[in-house]
Amino acid sequence: MVPGRGGEYRGLDTGVMEFADDFGHIVHLQPRAVERPRDAADIVRVLEHAKRERINVAARGRGHSVFGQCQVDDGIVLDMSGLAGIEVNGDTARVGAGVSWGDVLRATVPLGLAPPVLTDYVGLSVGGTLSVGGIGATSFRFGAQTDQVRAMTVVTGTGEIVECSATRERGLFDAVRAGLGQIGIVTRVDLPLIAVPEQVRHYRIPYPTIDELLSALERFVAERKFDQLSGVGVIDPDGHWTYHIDAVFEGVGEGLGKAGLDVAGVDITPASYLEYGTRLDAAIEQWRTAGLFDAPHPWLDVFVPGPALRGFARTVVRSLGPRDLGTDGAMILIYPIAESSTPLLPIQAGRGYLFDVLRCNVGASSERVDELLRDNRSLYEAAMQVGGTLYPISAVCMSTQDWQRHFGSQWGPLQRAKQQFDPHGIIGSNYRAPWPRS
Numbered sequence: 072m073v074p075g076r077g078g079e080y081r082g083l084d085t086g087v088m089e090f091a092d093d094f095g096h097i098v099h100l101q102p103r104a105v106e107r108p109r110d111a112a113d114i115v116r117v118l119e120h121a122k123r124e125r126i127n128v129a130a131r132g133r134g135h136s137v138f139g140q141c142q143v144d145d146g147i148v149l150d151m152s153g154l155a156g157i158e159v160n161g162d163t164a165r166v167g168a169g170v171s172w173g174d175v176l177r178a179t180v181p182l183g184l185a186p187p188v189l190t191d192y193v194g195l196s197v198g199g200t201l202s203v204g205g206i207g208a209t210s211f212r213f214g215a216q217t218d219q220v221r222a223m224t225v226v227t228g229t230g231e232i233v234e235c236s237a238t239r240e241r242g243l244f245d246a247v248r249a250g251l252g253q254i255g256i257v258t259r260v261d262l263p264l265i266a267v268p269e270q271v272r273h274y275r276i277p278y279p280t281i282d283e284l285l286s287a288l289e290r291f292v293a294e295r296k297f298d299q300l301s302g303v304g305v306i307d308p309d310g311h312w313t314y315h316i317d318a319v320f321e322g323v324g325e326g327l328g329k330a331g332l333d334v335a336g337v338d339i340t341p342a343s344y345l346e347y348g349t350r351l352d353a354a355i356e357q358w359r360t361a362g363l364f365d366a367p368h369p370w371l372d373v374f375v376p377g378p379a380l381r382g383f384a385r386t387v388v389r390s391l392g393p394r395d396l397g398t399d400g401a402m403i404l405i406y407p408i409a410e411s412s413t414p415l416l417p418i419q420a421g422r423g424y425l426f427d428v429l430r431c432n433v434g435a436s437s438e439r440v441d442e443l444l445r446d447n448r449s450l451y452e453a454a455m456q457v458g459g460t461l462y463p464i465s466a467v468c469m470s471t472q473d474w475q476r477h478f479g480s481q482w483g484p485l486q487r488a489k490q491q492f493d494p495h496g497i498i499g500s501n502y503r504a505p506w507p508r509s
């Protein structure tokens with residue numbers, strides 16, 4: 072137990088087992104304890120204790136990782152849900168790192184404001200997505216969520232509470248955004264807000280082939296007629312693929328005319344901005360009820376350069392059958408992304424795409440999951456061959472050499488940041504580069 076702590080402590084007998092699991096249900100690492108800090112000072116105390124005990128500390132936002140990214144073997148998990156609070160001041164929201172993006176939306180949309188980039192599912196924590204990147208349907212306009220952060224408060228491995236931004240403590244700011252929770256614990260974030268309308272129109276536009284979907288996606292990105300864009304593919308039990316684009320026009324006025332679309336076959340759904348932003352909450356609840364939430368989710372997520380997208384997409388679609396992807400709660404998702412300014416986020420220069428293989432393998436044995444992990448590795452290598460990189464929310468086993476290649480020119484700066492901000496190697500889950508420990 073951490074002496075002098077202010078947060079809540081849970082020992083092994085009082086239900087930490089949920090912290091030895093995540094949305095992937097593949098990796099299970101049992102922590103020694105779980106702490107629910109209420110503020111940065113609580114985290115400092117936990118880190119001091121961990122340093123004395125020579126154990127690791129990993130933050131957990133909402134546990135929606137799929138491969139143990141928020142788990143730590145025999146260490147302390149920080150349940151960040153106590154780091155709450157949302158204050159809106161002009162065009163900035165100051166939020167606790169444990170709040171969800173849905174909480175942020177519910178606080179800002181009534182004021183006609185929202186963060187520029189939202190993940191599709193907004194039940195993820197702000198600290199959790201900023202530790203990986205955060206890509207959504209507006210990323211072709213605004214990049215990743217990590218590109219859009221104004222400032223952060225971080226507790227470093229040396230127990231300092233540091234405010235950082237692009238103009239202050241830049242080294243820490245650059246190492247924490249998309250830093251996979253390895254450099255510091257984020258406690259508070261300043262997010263920019265942009266004006267949003269009350270209403271949106273959602274167009275669900277079907278395509279017979281992946282090639283036609285990709286052509287349309289490229290065209291929509293170039294034409295800028297829609298405000299939100301993503302491509303979706305699902306497979307039925309007979310192996311037949313269907314594709315559509317989810318395109319959103321923010322506002323009510325020009326609608327289809329602005330989009331210049333043939334209306335045939337297109338589902339058009341008007342919704343309030345908030346309803347649309349939180350639309351997956353209900354779907355996720357249905358997944359829970361249907362048992363899909365508890366199935367293994369060996370997801371693969373890669374960034375692919377624009378010119379290579381078509382070839383890579385064909386490879387994926389050819390290689391996946393219904394048993395590989397799953398037919399319920401499973402899909403491929405494609406997001407166009409603008410160039411990113413986050414140093415640790417390996418999105419290619421120019422137009423890049425996030426390509427998600429969101430598997431849901433109901434009833435899969437652990438041997439079958441191992442096969443799917445090997446498939447992920449093959450697809451990851453296929454992506455690398457065409458200049459692609461890993462989005463490390465994935466279920467892919469990584470060696471030290473893999474991490475080195477993954478971070479490329481950022482490997483040196485990241486090592487130096489680790490040495491500077493967490494010299495005793497306390498912070499981080501087991502899914503990471505093996506840092507030297509002093």
Ligand SMILES: Cc1cc2nc3c(=O)[nH]c(=O)nc-3n(C[C@H](O)[C@H](O)[C@H](O)COP(=O)(O)OP(=O)(O)OC[C@H]3O[C@@H](n4cnc5c(N)ncnc54)[C@H](O)[C@@H]3O)c2cc1C
Binds near residue numbers: 132133198
């Ligand atoms: C249903 C679903 C939908 C998703 N949709 C999208 C999407 O649209 N776009 C997208 O980009 N991703 C998406 N993801 C992936 C998701 O963004 C990442 O897995 C994210 O890290 C999960 O957030 P979380 O709050 O659950 O974090 P956790 O899984 O709890 O933690 C993830 C990582 O962040 C670290 N971390 C968490 N909080 C902090 C903190 N305060 N300080 C430092 N480190 C911290 C953890 O240690 C861990 O390394 C989705 C995942 C799921 C399951």
